Amino acid sequence: MTQTTIKYEDGQAYEKGMGVWSQLAGQDFLDWLAPVPGLRWIDIACGTGAFTELIKQRCAPSEIQALDPAEAQLVYARQRPGSSGATFIKGDAMALPFLDRRFDAAVMALALNLVPDPSKGVSEMVRVVRSGGTVSTYIWDLPDGGFPYGPIQTEMHAVGMMPPQPPRADTTAMAALETMWEDAGLEAIQTRKISVKRDFSDFEDFWSASTGTGLLRPTVIAMTRGDLAQLQARVRTRLGALKDGPVSHEAHANAIQGRVPKI
Numbered sequence: 001m002t003q004t005t006i007k008y009e010d011g012q013a014y015e016k017g018m019g020v021w022s023q024l025a026g027q028d029f030l031d032w033l034a035p036v037p038g039l040r041w042i043d044i045a046c047g048t049g050a051f052t053e054l055i056k057q058r059c060a061p062s063e064i065q066a067l068d069p070a071e072a073q074l075v076y077a078r079q080r081p082g083s084s085g086a087t088f089i090k091g092d093a094m095a096l097p098f099l100d101r102r103f104d105a106a107v108m109a110l111a112l113n114l115v116p117d118p119s120k121g122v123s124e125m126v127r128v129v130r131s132g133g134t135v136s137t138y139i140w141d142l143p144d145g146g147f148p149y150g151p152i153q154t155e156m157h158a159v160g161m162m163p164p165q166p167p168r169a170d171t172t173a174m175a176a177l178e179t180m181w182e183d184a185g186l187e188a189i190q191t192r193k194i195s196v197k198r199d200f201s202d203f204e205d206f207w208s209a210s211t212g213t214g215l216l217r218p219t220v221i222a223m224t225r226g227d228l229a230q231l232q233a234r235v236r237t238r239l240g241a242l243k244d245g246p247v248s249h250e251a252h253a254n255a256i257q258g259r260v261p262k263i
Helices: 011-033 050-058 071-078 118-127 150-158 174-183 203-211 217-221 225-239
Strands: 040-044 063-068 087-090 103-109 129-140 187-200 247-259
Touching: 011 050, 011 071, 011 103, 011 129, 011 187, 011 203, 011 247, 040 050, 040 118, 050 063, 050 103, 063 071, 071 087, 103 118, 118 129, 118 174, 129 174, 150 225, 174 187, 174 247, 187 203, 203 225, 203 247
Parallel strands: 040 063, 040 103, 063 087, 103 129
Antiparallel strands: 129 247, 187 247
16 A cells, blocks of 8 residues: 555535545534633644634634645635634644744644644644643544545455555554654643544445545546446445445544643
8 A cells, every 4th residue: 555645636625525524523523622712723734624614613713823735725715604704824734834822722633644744743733832722633543444535445455456545644543643742742631532424415425525636536537437337336335335325434533632831
């Protein structure tokens, strides 16, 4: 299996796929964080703003700065009516363009393993959060099969393909997250597993949402028609989607939070 550099160049397709998954997991994540209202938030690697919108709608923030390296994602995010008032900027998670102790809460949703140096990304979150503030993330549990697109990857492997893998999957394990949070000097560290189920109108809905952009897209569009039909048939069987009708699939993420030590 090969690790793949993931490029998100279609905000609408990303929203249909991972954006919906992000909000499903993000709702449980925010319930667990239980933040007080009026905080200054930074949402790092915000993508299409799916989680930014949740912060805006559920947490009564005094400010939200949201940052992502992909302009196509930001274009979509800026058009979300539910994120009105948030500021979306292009930037690097390993070099945040903000002063020290600028925010009350820093969060990264489903993206820590996409940062070239995850530990550096965590240290940057810590740097921009005030003493006593929170640093948190939730990320698909890749080593334990939590990835939403896992059924497709599994069947690719079964037919002799080398399915693309998200980068730095080892950093998404709970033990790895705990080590990064401890090494960053965070205190009162807490963890939680988040499981979510998503319902699709039919198999085609699941397939288009899973392969419309990102990790699997280049491999799928390069397949012959016959190979693609074979793969889809296998995935149908794995999901129990042998007839037309609704399809459900579950995924799970690891979540972690910690507090910046008080000076």
